Amino acid sequence: xTQSRYDAIVIGAGVNGLVAAHYLARAGRRVLVVERExxxxxALDVGxxxxxVVHELDLExxxxxxxxxxxxxxxxxxxxGRLELWRxxxxxxxxxxxxxxxxxxxxxxxxxxxxxxxxxxxRLYVAPPPDIESRNPRELTRIAGLGLYVRRLGxxxxxxxxxxxxxxxxxxxxxxFENDALKxxxxxxxxxxxxQGPRSGGTAFNFLHHHxxxxxxxxxxxxxxxxxxxxxxxxxxxxRGQEAMPVHGPDGHLTGVGLGPHGDTIEAQxxxxxxxxxxxxxxxxxDLDPEFVRAIDNIKCRGVVAKGTLAWQGPTRFxxxxxxxxxxxxxxxxxxxxxxxDSERPYVELRAEDGHIEVHVQYVPxxxxxxxxxxDRELRAAVxxxxxxxxxxxxxxxxxxxxxxxxxxxxxxxxxxxxxxxxDQILFMRPVPGWSRYRTPLEGLxxxxxxxxxxxxxxGAAGRNAARVILKDTKRS
Ligand SMILES: Cc1cc2nc3c(=O)[nH]c(=O)nc-3n(C[C@H](O)[C@H](O)[C@H](O)COP(=O)(O)OP(=O)(O)OC[C@H]3O[C@@H](n4cnc5c(N)ncnc54)[C@H](O)[C@@H]3O)c2cc1C
Numbered sequence: 075x076t077q078s079r080y081d082a083i084v085i086g087a088g089v090n091g092l093v094a095a096h097y098l099a100r101a102g103r104r105v106l107v108v109e110r111e112x113x114x115x116x117a118l119d120v121g122x123x124x125x126x127v128v129h130e131l132d133l134e135x136x137x138x139x140x141x142x143x144x145x146x147x148x149x150x151x152x153x154x155g156r157l158e159l160w161r162x163x164x165x166x167x168x169x170x171x172x173x174x175x176x177x178x179x180x181x182x183x184x185x186x187x188x189x190x191x192x193x194x195x196x197r198l199y200v201a202p203p204p205d206i207e208s209r210n211p212r213e214l215t216r217i218a219g220l221g222l223y224v225r226r227l228g229x230x231x232x233x234x235x236x237x238x239x240x241x242x243x244x245x246x247x248x249x250x251f252e253n254d255a256l257k258x259x260x261x262x263x264x265x266x267x268x269x270q271g272p273r274s275g276g277t278a279f280n281f282l283h284h285h286x287x288x289x290x291x292x293x294x295x296x297x298x299x300x301x302x303x304x305x306x307x308x309x310x311x312x313x314r315g316q317e318a319m320p321v322h323g324p325d326g327h328l329t330g331v332g333l334g335p336h337g338d339t340i341e342a343q344x345x346x347x348x349x350x351x352x353x354x355x356x357x358x359x360x361d362l363d364p365e366f367v368r369a370i371d372n373i374k375c376r377g378v379v380a381k382g383t384l385a386w387q388g389p390t391r392f393x394x395x396x397x398x399x400x401x402x403x404x405x406x407x408x409x410x411x412x413x414x415x416d417s418e419r420p421y422v423e424l425r426a427e428d429g430h431i432e433v434h435v436q437y438v439p440x441x442x443x444x445x446x447x448x449x450d451r452e453l454r455a456a457v458x459x460x461x462x463x464x465x466x467x468x469x470x471x472x473x474x475x476x477x478x479x480x481x482x483x484x485x486x487x488x489x490x491x492x493x494x495x496x497x498d499q500i501l502f503m504r505p506v507p508g509w510s511r512y513r514t515p516l517e518g519l520x521x522x523x524x525x526x527x528x529x530x531x532x533x534g535a536a537g538r539n540a541a542r543v544i545l546k547d548t549k550r551s
Contacts, residue, residue, distance in 0.1 A: 350524075
């Protein structure tokens with residue numbers, strides 16, 4: 075049975091799918107979003123929302139709110155007490171001075187240098203990745219403009235860019251600081267969502283990626299209610315609880331999407347998918363160039379993060395709490411993952427939200443289905459074991475801790491970013507070299523999710539970039 079016709083169908087009601095859908099709708103397209111999950115995720119969204127998205131979709135007036143915890147992080151110290159880092163640089167300097175005066179003296183300079191590097195990424199992230207083969211004067215002007223922007227930031231920033239991006243986060247932090255607790259708190263972000271330890275090359279880039287959009291001296295991404303705001307905006311239709319797959323006619327042309335294995339077909343000439351790229355092309359592999367298929371199959375998506383929620387009555391003595399006492403601790407946590415095992419002592423971070431606590435646990439490698447109740451129990455025990463010395467109430471709350479490991483995410487290898495942010499999988503190499511500008515070899519099918527530039531942990535940039543490319547390609551006269 076064939077149903078009514080839309081101009082565009084967006085697969086997936088995550089942040090990027092919704093942003094893409096709203097941009098298309100605002101350009102006059104009739105848009106349907108199809109999402110397989112029956113219920114919206116109630117948690118807040120982590121990641122910088124580019125100001126262009128906020129402004130162009132008028133999100134502030136629609137209720138967009140950012141949470142700004144202060145201190146932005148607290149880390150337990152070995153001999154008791156906590157290292158608390160604040161939005162105010164001076165206050166952080168005072169806190170660091172109590173544990174290491176030499177590190178405190180360097181904090182403002184470190185923060186200023188990292189902020190400058192992050193601004194370069196911010197500029198790169200609000201447009202499709204630079205097209206290095208292009209002879210188009212506009213693209214060449216854009217690339218030259220970026221070069222000029224970097225030059226204007228000064229010689230030190232040019233040197234830092236070339237030197238820092240390929241570094242390991244451990245090398246970068248050892249270069250600046252002495253104190254283990256400080257390096258642990260900062261190093262943890264360098265390995266977020268990577269099956270790599272802090273001594274792996276490129277983790278300094280991952281650290282900077284997660285610094286984009288944050289104020290100077292704050293090294294945790296902003297958290298907002300963007301997904302629920304986008305869901306409340308008028309202009310698009312959202313259908314939940316249905317799996318969608320692009321459908322092609324006998325001549326190979328895209329004709330719309332099919333719902334579920336035997337469901338209705340909904341017609342549209344344009345399909346935009348926010349599914350992870352490895353999953354997105356699964357259905358079309360026999361018809362695609364084997365080189366493209368090989369590149370897609372080789373996208374590294376090695377999920378290593380478990381996420382949890384803990385219902386919590388009453389106040390907490392923290393807003394963000396990070397248990398990663400040193401770079402050595404992080405490296406040892408990673409050692410287990412190298413051989414496919416969960417960390418015995420994982421890196422755990424807590425974020426208090428209204429009435430519950432969000433939990434990040436790393437490393438918990440994808441087990442390809444070999445996950446069971448026993449594994450869940452062991453994982454929960456490991457998390458509680460790590461947290462109990464710092465949050466004693468956690469023992470009594472253990473039964474309320476609901477953890478989801480990579481096998482439970484319904485994503486390729488359980489990777490929440492739809493592909494790791496390693497240096498070989500960013501910019502014009504994301505999702506694969508040659509296809510980084512949201513188009514695909516299948517005419518009418520576009521990508522818009524975290525598997526495309528600029529990747530996970532940035533809310534809505536990929537959706538906006540993709541929509542702008544699509545609107546250019548399908549310009550109405
Ligand atoms: C439980 C969870 C916790 C997370 N926690 C964090 C965090 O703490 N920090 C952080 O930085 N990032 C986190 N992320 C990742 C973050 O949400 C993503 O980086 C970001 O949301 C990217 O958004 P997206 O729209 O590109 O992809 P997604 O949010 O993954 O959205 C894609 C959507 O498409 C749907 N979909 C896929 N295929 C189909 C299909 N065939 N038919 C219909 N629907 C389909 C999926 O169900 C999904 O809702 C988390 C993700 C999840 C799922």
